[in-house]
Amino acid sequence: MSVSKILLVVSTRPNFMKVAPMLHVLSQRPDRFESILVHTGQHYDTRMSDVFFEDLGLPDPKYNLGVGSGTQGEVTGKAMMAFDPVLIDEKPDLVVVVGDVNPTLSCAVGAVKLHIPVAHVEAGLRSRDRKMPEEINRIVADAVSDHLFTPSRDADDNLRVEGIPDSRIHFVGNVMVDSLRHTEPSLDASGILDDLGVGAGGYALATSHRPANVDEAEPLGRVLDCLDRVQQRMPVVLPLHPRTRARIAAFGLDERLGRMTAVSVIEPVGYVDSLRLQRDAAIVVTDSAGIQEETTVFGVPCLTMRPNTERPVTVEVGTNTIVDLDVDLVERKVAEVVDGNYKEGELPDYWDGKASDRIVDVFERII
Ligand code: UD1
Numbered sequence: 001m002s003v004s005k006i007l008l009v010v011s012t013r014p015n016f017m018k019v020a021p022m023l024h025v026l027s028q029r030p031d032r033f034e035s036i037l038v039h040t041g042q043h044y045d046t047r048m049s050d051v052f053f054e055d056l057g058l059p060d061p062k063y064n065l066g067v068g069s070g071t072q073g074e075v076t077g078k079a080m081m082a083f084d085p086v087l088i089d090e091k092p093d094l095v096v097v098v099g100d101v102n103p104t105l106s107c108a109v110g111a112v113k114l115h116i117p118v119a120h121v122e123a124g125l126r127s128r129d130r131k132m133p134e135e136i137n138r139i140v141a142d143a144v145s146d147h148l149f150t151p152s153r154d155a156d157d158n159l160r161v162e163g164i165p166d167s168r169i170h171f172v173g174n175v176m177v178d179s180l181r182h183t184e185p186s187l188d189a190s191g192i193l194d195d196l197g198v199g200a201g202g203y204a205l206a207t208s209h210r211p212a213n214v215d216e217a218e219p220l221g222r223v224l225d226c227l228d229r230v231q232q233r234m235p236v237v238l239p240l241h242p243r244t245r246a247r248i249a250a251f252g253l254d255e256r257l258g259r260m261t262a263v264s265v266i267e268p269v270g271y272v273d274s275l276r277l278q279r280d281a282a283i284v285v286t287d288s289a290g291i292q293e294e295t296t297v298f299g300v301p302c303l304t305m306r307p308n309t310e311r312p313v314t315v316e317v318g319t320n321t322i323v324d325l326d327v328d329l330v331e332r333k334v335a336e337v338v339d340g341n342y343k344e345g346e347l348p349d350y351w352d353g354k355a356s357d358r359i360v361d362v363f364e365r366i367i
Contacts, residue, residue, distance in 0.1 A: 004367045006035045007092035010061070011042040011079070011103040014290045016052040017271060018098040018121060021178035021356035023058065032364060037061040038086060040079045040103040044068055045242070051270035056179060072102060072133050079103035083110045091116075093367050097141060098122055098175075100134035100289075100310075108141040117366075121175055121359060123148035124155025125310035131212065134289070138310070147366060149359055151175070152313040152348055172358040173350025176290060180297055181353035183275060190276040196237055196264055200280035204230045204334075206263075209241035210287040213305060213325070217251040220244075222325040223287075224256055226305060229331040230285055231262035233338055237277060239269045283337045285330065292320045297351060301342045303333050319345035 006026060008019050019037070026035040039061035043049045052058070065082035067075055079102065087095070087110060095111040097104045098121045111118045120141045127135050142148055142159060150156050151174040159169050193199065206227050213219045230236050240248075248254055257265065269277065278284055279298045284291060287305045295302035296318025303323045314320035321343075323329045336342040350358075 004093040008096045009107045011040040012101045017179035020056040025356045025360040038063045041066045047268045055271035075102040079106035100137045105137040105140045112144045118145040119147040120145035121149045124150040124159045126158045127308045127310035173355035175355040177351045178356045187276045192273040203235045205277045205281040206238045206285045214244045214247045225327045226330045236263045313348045317348045
C-alpha cells in the first residue's frame with residue numbers, strides 16, 4: 001500500500017490542540033501516512049503560538065504563510081492566496097482543516113478548487129448567529145469539505161438539515177479532549193497558581209476576546225461589570241487577549257479595570273497553564289469556544305458570556321451555562337457555585353481522548 005500525503009493546517013491558538021493528536025496518530029502509521037504541517041501565521045506572537053507548539057510537542061511547520069492580523073477579508077484572502085502554491089507544490093492526497101477560524105474557510109475552499117479532498121475536523125457546529133465570523137467560516141467549510149468529522153451528535157443533525165449526506169458525516173468525538181488527556185499528567189508541574197498566589201478552588205478564571213463583546217465600548221463595559229460581580233465573591237485571574245487589551249486601552253477602561261482590585265490581569269497563558277487554571281478554578285467565566293468544552297471535561301462550572309453557543313452539548317450535558325452579559329445572572333450563578341448548588345455535568349459521548357484514532361481510521365478507509 002502506498003504512503004498517502006496528509007497536509008494539516010493550523011492558524012490560531014485554538015487550532016494547535018486539535019491538530020497535535022492527529023499528527024501523533026499519523027506518525028504512528030508511517031507505512032501508510034506522511035504528514036505535512038502548514039501554519040498560516042494568523043497568530044504569530046510567542047504567547048499566542050510558539051508556547052503552544054512547545055507545550056503540545058508540535059513539530060516546526062514545514063510552511064509558515066505569514067498571514068498575520070488584518071480585517072476579516074484580508075486574513076481570509078491572504079491565507080487563500082498563500083496556500084495555493086503550497087497545494088500545487090505538495091499535491092497532497094488530503095487536506096485537513098480544523099475549527100472555524102478565517103483560514104479554515106480559505107484553505108478548505110482553496111484545496112477543493114484544486115480538486116484535492118478536504119477533511120473538516122470539528123464540523124457541524126452552529127450558533128445560528130451569522131454575525132459571528134466563525135459561523136460563516138463553519139458553514140462554508142462544511143459545505144465544501146468532502147469529509148466532515150463531528151464532535152457531538154447535534155453537529156450531525158445540523159449537517160443533515162443542510163442536506164449533507166450521511167456518507168460524508170463521521171461522528172468521531174472531540175479531538176480537543178485527546179490533547180487535554182495527553183497533557184493532564186503535566187498539569188501539577190505548572191507553577192502558575194503559586195506565581196499568582198491563588199489556591200485550588202479559591203479563584204475564578206476569566207477570559208474574553210469575542211469581537212461582539214470587546215470591539216465596542218458598551219458591551220466591553222458590561223463584560224467588566226460581569227467580572228466586577230465575580231471579583232466581589234472571589235479573586236479573578238484574567239489572562240488578557242491582545243484584542244481585548246487594545247480595546248480596553250482605546251476606550252479608556254484601564255482605570256475601571258484597575259479599580260477591581262481582586263482581578264489579576266496577566267498575559268495570555270500557554271496550553272499547560274491554561275488547563276491548570278481551568279482545572280483548579282472554582283468557576284470559569286468566558287466567551288471562548290474551547291474553554292466551554294475544556295471546563296465540561298474537567299467538570300468545572302462555566303459561565304459563557306455570549307447569547308448563544310455552537311456547542312450546546314456543553315450546556316445540555318456538561319457544566320456550561322449561557323449567561324450572555326447579564327450581570328445579575330452572573331451573580332446568581334456564582335452564588336450557586338459558592339453555595340454548592342450549581343449543576344453537575346457529565347462527559348458527552350465520545351469525549352474519551354480517542355477521537356484522533358477514530359479520525360485516522362477513517363482516513364485509512366477514504367484515501
Ligand atoms: C481569532 C479567531 C477566533 C478565535 C481566536 C482565538 C477568526 C475569525 N477568529 O480571533 O475564532 O477564538 O482567534 O484567539 O479567525 N494579535 C496579536 N498577536 C497575535 C495575534 C493577534 O497581538 O499573535 C492581535 C492583533 O492586534 C489582532 C488581534 O489580536 O488584530 C485579533 O487577532 P485575530 O487573529 O484577528 O482575531 P482573534 O480575536 O484572535
